[in-house]
Amino acid sequence: MKAAPVLVVDNVSKAFGGVRAVDSLCMDLNKGEVLGLIGPNGAGKTTVLNLISSVTRIDSGDIRINGTSTRNLPPHGVARLGIARTFQEIHLFKGLTVLENAKAAGHLSVRYSLFDGLASLPRSRREEAKIEHTCMDILRMFGLHGDAGKDASSLPYGRQKLLEIVKALVTEPSILLLDEPAAGLNTEESNELRDLVKEAQKRFSLSIIVIEHTMEFIASISDRVVVMNFGKKLVEGTWDEVRCDPEVLRCYLGED
């Protein structure tokens, strides 16, 4: 018997004014799988991630994470359910160092009361030492430990992108949403990133949804692919199945 999916997108719609950005979309994410989400520009892929992370509210339908509906949850409530995401554009905390950025992202992994913090009680010092250790560990995995003390916005673009993923991982998620992680990276960097994401997936037993325009990236990392166009799901299947689908070819290449 198949295990229940960790994430269910159930008949979700979202309109911005007259534009139906996401239209009656249904899709599942199974435990431990990498789901590629592709489609032409404006297909509504980023909106789907925004809806899942509650950055944007859904109009109708429901999204369930391990059975819990996120309909009325604010973004920080969804984060508590073990969802982490990166953004298409860089969203680093400017002015903070690389390590501080990671620690700030680990807000939920550090547990002590305001009073512990104000009085710097042993519990807070213990937890601070722990999160610093965790952050350094993940930074090392991504080869960023040497930059820990540097101002995050001084890093080159590719490394800033890596730091965004590190920050998402520090939150100890079970589901990771990546919005064009390889955009702007060269082939070598892109391959390195793919290997790191795979490694992280194994190490933290993650289920991942990834949006990407680089098809090599999608082909080599996805267990399953969902193709979207005009807010709707066009087809779903393995990469080899969808890439030959006439509908997909038509939406990418136009009418013949």
Place this chain on the structure above:
Amino acid sequence: MSFLEGVLILTGIVAIVAQGVYVLTGLTGLFSLGQASFMAVGAYSAGIANLRFGLGFIPSLCVGVVAALLASFVVGAPSLKLKKTYFSLATIAFGYGVESVLNVSTWTGGSIGLIGVANITRVWHVAIALGLVLWVVRNFKLSRYGRACVSVRTDETAAQVYGVNAFATKQMAFSLAAALAGLGGGLYAFYLGYLSPDMFGIPVSSEYLVMVFFGGLGSQTGAFAASVLLTALMEMLRTAAEWRVILYCLIILITLMFRPTGLFGSWELSFGRRRNGSAPPDSPGALAGGARK
């Protein structure tokens, strides 16, 4: 009490309130024009507790802090979910509201003021309070709560995605700032022995903003140094009190022109142990940044 003692007490009180403004504006990026009004709430509550209910020095101070805390929830709850600009407007409304109430209420002595509060505050009281406040604010800055404030300031959307409750974080910073203003107000009441509504107007609130801005929005040390420097300077120039506003305007202009990150930028005084300072909000846009969402 000697003149010097008076200056020291006043300077210490201002430094305590300025630490709250540092938490609110420097760390969290919120601009309040009601900090002096929270001082008023603390001062009057402590004064009334002493005068009308016969409470002692420390219990009265506690009453002042609690009253300021309660007021911060009343002002913050409806306004902190809105854009930062509306929050600032709410604090202005609060400032005018407090002043009007104090002016008409017979219970607080109306426009004449509250007269006859015990004269208790001494330099060592203020010194202990200030030392404690500096330590607590330093701990706050380095804690997960301080980091939450900084992340809400620099990128609210990202902060929320990492599980930070932006509203609760802003309310926490606002309440901490109000509590410190309330403490400062209480000490002030027991130092002067009388209170009048015009001591705590919006111009006074804006002076606190100037101090923290001048010291460097990213630096706790800067907030402390600037508050001490400017208060002491003003007390020395007591006779030219009407020049105060002009001098503050000049300070802002000169800071903006020559050192937009403030005197200290994000530099922090440290005692041996490593201290990671968070860089300032990208001044000089910082002042305008408060209006941006």
